[in-house]
Amino acid sequence: MRFFNWLKSIIRGYFLAGLLVILPLGAVIFVISAILRLMDRALGVIPPKFHPEAYLPFKIPGLGLALFIAIVLVTGVLVKNYIGRRVVDFGEYMVSKIPLVRPLYGAVKQLILAIFGDAHDAFKRVVLVEYPRKGVYSLAFVTAKTSGEIQEQMGGTKMISIFLPTTPNPTSGFFLVLPEEDTIPLSMSVEEAFKLLISGGVVEPGGSASQFPFGKRQRNASNAESARQVAQLEGDATSSTHSTGSGQASSGQASSGQAGSGQAREPGKSADKG
Numbered sequence: 001m002r003f004f005n006w007l008k009s010i011i012r013g014y015f016l017a018g019l020l021v022i023l024p025l026g027a028v029i030f031v032i033s034a035i036l037r038l039m040d041r042a043l044g045v046i047p048p049k050f051h052p053e054a055y056l057p058f059k060i061p062g063l064g065l066a067l068f069i070a071i072v073l074v075t076g077v078l079v080k081n082y083i084g085r086r087v088v089d090f091g092e093y094m095v096s097k098i099p100l101v102r103p104l105y106g107a108v109k110q111l112i113l114a115i116f117g118d119a120h121d122a123f124k125r126v127v128l129v130e131y132p133r134k135g136v137y138s139l140a141f142v143t144a145k146t147s148g149e150i151q152e153q154m155g156g157t158k159m160i161s162i163f164l165p166t167t168p169n170p171t172s173g174f175f176l177v178l179p180e181e182d183t184i185p186l187s188m189s190v191e192e193a194f195k196l197l198i199s200g201g202v203v204e205p206g207g208s209a210s211q212f213p214f215g216k217r218q219r220n221a222s223n224a225e226s227a228r229q230v231a232q233l234e235g236d237a238t239s240s241t242h243s244t245g246s247g248q249a250s251s252g253q254a255s256s257g258q259a260g261s262g263q264a265r266e267p268g269k270s271a272d273k274g
Contacts, residue, residue, distance in 0.1 A: 035065070036062050038064070039064030039065040039068050040063060040064035042068055043067065046067075092105075123163075124142070124190065125141065126141060126188050126190060126193045127142060127162065127184060128184040129162065129164065130182070131164060139186075139193050140162040140165075141190065141193070142161070142162055143162060143163050146159035146161050154179075157179050158180045159178065160180045161175065161176070162178065162183070167197050168198050168200055189205075
């Protein structure tokens with residue numbers, strides 16, 4: 001029976017160790033392949049006679065992503081000069097006149113500026129807030145300092161806007177406006193905070209999850225650490241006992257010394273009396 005339990009423990013350890021490698025790697029490969037397939041569909045806007053596959057005997061994956069990056073770079077070069085800036089301003093003016101497109105375009109543009117803009121402080125600070133009730137704290141990201149009508153309605157209280165993500169999916173959450181004095185600033189980075197949220201508190205800031213936490217070596221290390229802690233506790237108890245014993249011995253010696261001096265004075269007293 002012990003043999004089957006040992007074999008079951010070994011198989012379980014190897015299986016979980018394999019999952020720790022295959023699942024994250026598979027997820028990364030799946031996401032990258034999905035992005036490449038989505039970007040390759042952008043080649044449909046190019047006439048078929050200009051496709052690289054028309055002149056090559058094989059298909060090259062990732063050409064759509066390369067095309068997308070090239071379009072973004074060329075667009076950036078064009079809008080950085082004076083003429084391109086005027087064209088973009090005119091296009092935004094025309095978009096602002098379309099009722100349904102205007103709010104969507106403005107929201108997406110503000111979101112991109114908040115995430116990638118250098119002049120904004122969005123998602124660069126991590127704070128703790130008391131949520132969902134008093135005594136319970138949650139991680140949140142500061143998105144901006146509140147201004148405009150909201151700040152005017154709050155008077156002199158300095159307000160900030162925060163994004164409170166959910167676990168284990170930090171892409172969804174709640175938008176909250178609260179006084180800055182009600183938040184506790186943290187020194188951890190945004191990346192460490194996301195790791196903490198996604199892992200549900202398993203991966204602490206500044207640390208990382210064990211790659212193979214189910215093997216014999218890890219169990220031996222855990223047992224050795226437990227034995228070291230027990231030995232340290234026993235050593236502390238022994239030293240405390242020694243110090244207590246020496247204190248009792250010294251007090252006993254002092255008592256005996258006092259008794260001896262008392263006995264030594266008794267003959268003197270009798271001699272004086274004599």
